Amino acid sequence: MNKLFLLFLAPLLLFACKDKGKTPKPDFVKGKNYFTVMVDGDEREYYVHVPESYNGKDPVPLVFMLHGTSGDGERYYNISGWKAIGEQENIITVYPSSWRYCYISDGKKKNNTRWNTLDMEYCANENPRDDIKFLRTILAEVEDRYQIDEKRVYLVGFSNGGGMAFRCAVEMADVFAAIVQSAGTYLRDDDFMPARYVPITYQIGNSDNKFFGAGARLPLASFDSLLRNEPSFKKIRLNHARILKYSTEFQISGDTAIAMTANFPSIPEEDDREFRIILIKGLEHQYPNGSNHPYKAAEENWEWMKQYTLP
Numbered sequence: 133m134n135k136l137f138l139l140f141l142a143p144l145l146l147f148a149c150k151d152k153g154k155t156p157k158p159d160f161v162k163g164k165n166y167f168t169v170m171v172d173g174d175e176r177e178y179y180v181h182v183p184e185s186y187n188g189k190d191p192v193p194l195v196f197m198l199h200g201t202s203g204d205g206e207r208y209y210n211i212s213g214w215k216a217i218g219e220q221e222n223i224i225t226v227y228p229s230s231w232r233y234c235y236i237s238d239g240k241k242k243n244n245t246r247w248n249t250l251d252m253e254y255c256a257n258e259n260p261r262d263d264i265k266f267l268r269t270i271l272a273e274v275e276d277r278y279q280i281d282e283k284r285v286y287l288v289g290f291s292n293g294g295g296m297a298f299r300c301a302v303e304m305a306d307v308f309a310a311i312v313q314s315a316g317t318y319l320r321d322d323d324f325m326p327a328r329y330v331p332i333t334y335q336i337g338n339s340d341n342k343f344f345g346a347g348a349r350l351p352l353a354s355f356d357s358l359l360r361n362e363p364s365f366k367k368i369r370l371n372h373a374r375i376l377k378y379s380t381e382f383q384i385s386g387d388t389a390i391a392m393t394a395n396f397p398s399i400p401e402e403d404d405r406e407f408r409i410i411l412i413k414g415l416e417h418q419y420p421n422g423s424n425h426p427y428k429a430a431e432e433n434w435e436w437m438k439q440y441t442l443p
Contacts, residue, residue, distance in 0.1 A: 337415025
């Protein structure tokens with residue numbers, strides 16, 4: 133056989149062998165998808181949005197959006213604004229539903245969907261579900277179905293979902309490149325040992341009655357003093373600094389008519405990450421989507437998150 137022909141043929145054979153070893157992705161449906169998965173004997177559900185520009189060949193980013201108390205995946209599929217950002221930026225977005233529990237809040241029994249954030253007081257005989265296992269199972273399934281850039285997987289959580297987002301920053305630091313907590317976090321003084329220290333944002337409205345009490349209107353011009361002295365802000369600032377290795381000191385920027393941002397440098401300072409606290413004017417206890425408030429959180433969150441990739 134001609135040597136020149138063999139030289140030409142060899143790369144083709146190598147490519148064919150490599151291609152043969154790949155696991156082909158199944159057919160996919162663009163737009164809204166509904167899936168269920170069994171986790172520890174329970175059927176759990178989640179929604180996936182596949183953007184029109186997804187071609188099934190090129191790896192794309194993935195964003196999880198976690199709802200708050202009494203919500204579900206479908207509701208936040210519809211109202212969070214992430215579906216639109218997914219279409220605009222060619223991102224696959226995922227909206228899981230939490231489990232329904234009987235739990236104690238303010239001394240009263242309640243029954244709602246909630247994420248297991250480790251700081252809940254459950255009713256007697258209640259069985260807390262392993263939501264970390266649930267989210268890891270979803271991720272494995274989504275990566276089997278779609279071409280996902282594994283270094284560009286992100287998570288956003290609202291309210292109780294924000295508390296779950298903090299838990300994910302500790303227990304799924306190997307998975308998420310960056311995380312956003314919206315109007316929810318972890319406020320106990322426990323110590324944790326994350327596998328890595330995640331870039332993280334905490335955002336909240338200055339009129340959030342669940343955190344600041346009825347009729348709250350925290351002045352954005354006093355953000356520096358609020359971060360140092362207001363009990364919730366002080367706890368958030370110190371907990372994130374201690375657990376995720378950030379400075380307790382910060383620099384403030386922004387517009388008091390819209391939102392103010394406090395940036396906390398990492399420890400060590402040369403690490404490529406940051407912690408931010410954002411105070412949004414006129415926002416109550418909501419994930420702002422441009423309709424319920426002018427601030428478009430999904431758009432703002434993505435602009436910040438997309439700068440980070442998993443090491």
